[in-house]
Amino acid sequence: MGVTREAAPSPGTSGHGLVRRTVTAALPLYLTMIASSAGGLVDTAVLGRHATASLAAFALTMAVYTPATATVAGAMRGVMPFVAAHDDDPDALLPVVRDGMWLGIATGLLGAAAVCSVPLIGLASGVPQGTLSALGVFPFLLAASVLVAAIGNSATSTLVGLGRSKLVMRAGMTGTAAAVLLSLTLVNGVGPVDGLGLPGAGIAMLASSLISALVAHWGLRRSTVLAGRPLTLGRPHARAVLRLAGVGVPLASTVLIKFAVLGVLSIAAARVGTVSAAAHSIAVSLVSLMFTAAVAIGQATIPLMAPYLKARDVTGLRAGVRAGVKTALGAVVLLGSVLAVLREPVLTLFTHDPAARHQVLALLPLLLAVVCTDALQAVFGFGLIAIRNTVPSLLVFAVCYGVLALAAAPLSSLGGLTALWLALACANALLIVGQAGFFHQRSGRLAAPEATPGRT
Known part of the structure; x- marks a missing residue:
């Protein structure tokens, strides 16, 4: 009978501690x-x-x-x-x-x-x-x-x-x-x-x-x-650079897909009318300002998850992502609440057209749904970055946003901006499911051999 190997030490996975460290690291980036x-x-x-x-x-x-x-x-x-x-x-x-x-x-x-x-x-x-x-x-x-x-x-x-x-x-x-x-x-x-x-x-x-x-x-x-x-x-060193590119290039491709599809949505919004195009542009700007917080938080989780990756501690890796999810959700809810309270003066900074402001106000619930779902999928995406497995993100984005791009023009004709933004929220929700599922699956493969049942 073999001798059980001692597991590598790993840091603690206190939820409050991880959230606090995530906030501290993310705030300067944001x-x-x-x-x-x-x-x-x-x-x-x-x-x-x-x-x-x-x-x-x-x-x-x-x-x-x-x-x-x-x-x-x-x-x-x-x-x-x-x-x-x-x-x-x-x-x-x-x-x-x-x-x-x-x-x-x-x-x-x-x-x-x-x-x-x-x-x-x-x-x-x-x-x-x-x-x-x-x-x-x-x-x-x-x-x-x-x-x-x-x-x-x-x-x-x-x-x-x-x-x-x-x-x-x-x-x-x-x-x-x-x-x-x-x-x-x-x-x-x-x-x-x-x-x-x-x-x-x-x-x-x-x-x-x-x-x-x-x-x-x-x-x-x-x-x-x-x-x-x-x-x-x-x-x-070609092999080493290609190894880095193996993680980075799928991320770059994912960014390109997102930019391209958001461009398609802007064109679809422009087909609805001038006011709708302006309202859509304002809504995208507001979402981008709030979504930036999730990007900062996602980046901050990567060094925090590194010790768990070294120790092949799956529990710690998942705790790190959960901390990022809690932090990102808290950040976008806070920013969204500020926007909801100060909606009139904020929108006045973007436009003096009452028709455009009215359309953005009507979109506000969907706008907040989009930024929340986008923030959560991004954190799971950064979890995949932390474990150096980014191809799943590219595949999920290609499918979800590809369908969204194909549906954009018919949806804008049928339901205007409301239909477009509802579809975007649904696409982001599917991204959460896909990226969370892939992260759970791929992180599970990292379990240390001594942690696998039956191995001694």
Whole structure:
């Protein structure tokens, strides 16, 4: 008869303790994301005052830039669980960080190529010549920004994986402050100095990405377990980079699917009418602000779950996800309650059209249902990231959002915005079932052999 092996020690799974640690780690990330979103509004405001053609060119470029940067960021999230696995071993962590930088460069180059193609996309799409002429060097400045941001993401993903979210906040806030200051001065000018218009906005965004990346890499080199170690790139290790990509690329694909289908919903809403299109846009913006909290919480759970993954402690892994679910649900309910109470002044910030405000108010219950279901599915998705198994998320998204995309046009014709948002809530609810089921199944496979009945 064999000898029973002693199980690896694992941390406690106190629910209140995990929730408290999740909140502490997630709050700086959420504040960083909100500040970045608010900073992005400054560009829209100052360009709108500069020239309508500049604002139109800005919107065209951002239609490619936003999903490109989100996709790159999604790919880089795949680095987080590998970093968290070596948070106390700098010798093992260093090659992971270097390989993560190479993954950032590769994905950044792809994203940059997409943004560089904006003039061709606009030409093929029939965009007016006045808008195309206003583009100038702006797409190329933003292409450089995508690449720089990807390199910065390699550092911020490492910091998140190490549980150093305050350093991420420092980098993000510094970059956002620089973007706001430079946009206000470069676009319209100061005093007798003429502004640069759209190129000024591009310079501001590129400088912001560069500053954020420098601060993040400085924090990584000076204030973590890697302090004093050389973080030069070195030569890429193809197998190791592909291993990181095996987790990150499905995440990037999932982000692309979500962006594409939400775009389909926006087109379907526009077919209903101008007011409906405006109301839909406002509702999407409100949901995005609240959903950001779930993304921050999901990222915060990854380093908290790493010790359980090392110990092959399935109970701990599931407790970590439950803590994320409780925290995310509490956050979106709180934010949703604030929105419900302050709905009139909040909606007035978005539009003065009473018809559009009325439609958003009518959608409010569905809007809150959508953000709650989206938040919960996201946390289970981050649970799959933590155990380095992200293909199930891609499959579930492809099925649920694929059906939603096919149904969008008929639903908008039959029931308008209400039908669209009800369908979105149902798709998110199915995502919860799918991602939770896959997480339960795949995490169960990680049980240590000594914990399996019959093995001694």
